[in-house]
Amino acid sequence: MNTEKIVNHIVNWLKTYAKKAKVNGFVIGISGGIDSAVTSTLCAETGLDVLCIEMPIHQAESHVSRAQEHISALKERYPNVNAIKVDLTPVFEEFKTEVSLNGKQSIVDMTLANTRARLRMTTLYYHAGLLGLLVAGTGNKVEDFGIGFYTKYGDGGVDLSPIADLVKSEVYDIGQFLNVPISIMNAAPSDGLFGDARSDEDQIGASYPELEWAMKMVDAGKSSDDFEGREKIVFDIYMRFNTSNKHKMVPIPICVIPDDLKSTL
Numbered sequence: 001m002n003t004e005k006i007v008n009h010i011v012n013w014l015k016t017y018a019k020k021a022k023v024n025g026f027v028i029g030i031s032g033g034i035d036s037a038v039t040s041t042l043c044a045e046t047g048l049d050v051l052c053i054e055m056p057i058h059q060a061e062s063h064v065s066r067a068q069e070h071i072s073a074l075k076e077r078y079p080n081v082n083a084i085k086v087d088l089t090p091v092f093e094e095f096k097t098e099v100s101l102n103g104k105q106s107i108v109d110m111t112l113a114n115t116r117a118r119l120r121m122t123t124l125y126y127h128a129g130l131l132g133l134l135v136a137g138t139g140n141k142v143e144d145f146g147i148g149f150y151t152k153y154g155d156g157g158v159d160l161s162p163i164a165d166l167v168k169s170e171v172y173d174i175g176q177f178l179n180v181p182i183s184i185m186n187a188a189p190s191d192g193l194f195g196d197a198r199s200d201e202d203q204i205g206a207s208y209p210e211l212e213w214a215m216k217m218v219d220a221g222k223s224s225d226d227f228e229g230r231e232k233i234v235f236d237i238y239m240r241f242n243t244s245n246k247h248k249m250v251p252i253p254i255c256v257i258p259d260d261l262k263s264t265l
Helices: 001-019 034-045 061-077 089-098 105-131 141-148 168-177 182-186 199-204 208-219 228-242
Strands: 025-029 049-054 080-087 134-135
Touching: 001 034, 001 134, 001 168, 001 228, 025 034, 025 105, 034 049, 034 061, 034 168, 034 182, 049 105, 061 080, 061 134, 061 182, 061 228, 080 089, 089 105, 105 134, 141 208, 141 228, 168 182, 168 208
Parallel strands: 025 049, 025 134, 049 080
Antiparallel strands: none
16 A cells, blocks of 8 residues: 555545534544554644543553653654543542442453443543544544444544554554554554453454454455355454444434324324
8 A cells, every 4th residue: 555645645634624623633542552553643743733641540551651652752753742641540440339340250341341441432522622622533444344343432432533444454554654663563452441461362362464354355255154264263253243243333223203103193
């Protein structure tokens, strides 16, 4: 792909969208991962105001250090970038005291992980409203439209998605072009929602290159019966996530009331 032209296209798209929306710039949650690093750098390239927010909740130290390294580098390169840290750990712990934690532990853990993402979304929108900014999403194409690997109304709650038409390998290409810190380029992708360093691959059971392959196979009209061995396993993983998370990728269902039921005649 023509990386430089794609970068220019996204930056111009961001500037045009912000101008039409009559806002001052963008707010972005910085996780220490490649997607938020690339997205924040693209936003910084617009010259508009960019607010990077760290939002740790029992965060793994490796994630924290990478996020801070990226923010420091970004602020050195772009005078339009500012950053703050909002420690949501006390908020999260207080929330846990007010809700039931009874139930199967794996389900409780997943629900609490999604709660972390939604607390962060609320924080981003608070600052967006305060400063006249748009919340920039950091999801890539595989996550957003392939396996739905994000939290509904959490990291999926955004105003615009600059990299959602790029698969993970393309995001890495752009990251290299934009001089994203090596520590982030080399780190295993992770959603950081469990307070440890588990990777996305640990959770999904397949790597992003494998998932990109499966996405291409689905687009080519292939089915599970066309593969065997590891390819079949990966294809089935992709389809399982795609099917179970379809509700995240389609418009909210609306119960349409027939006109004859609304009529007063």
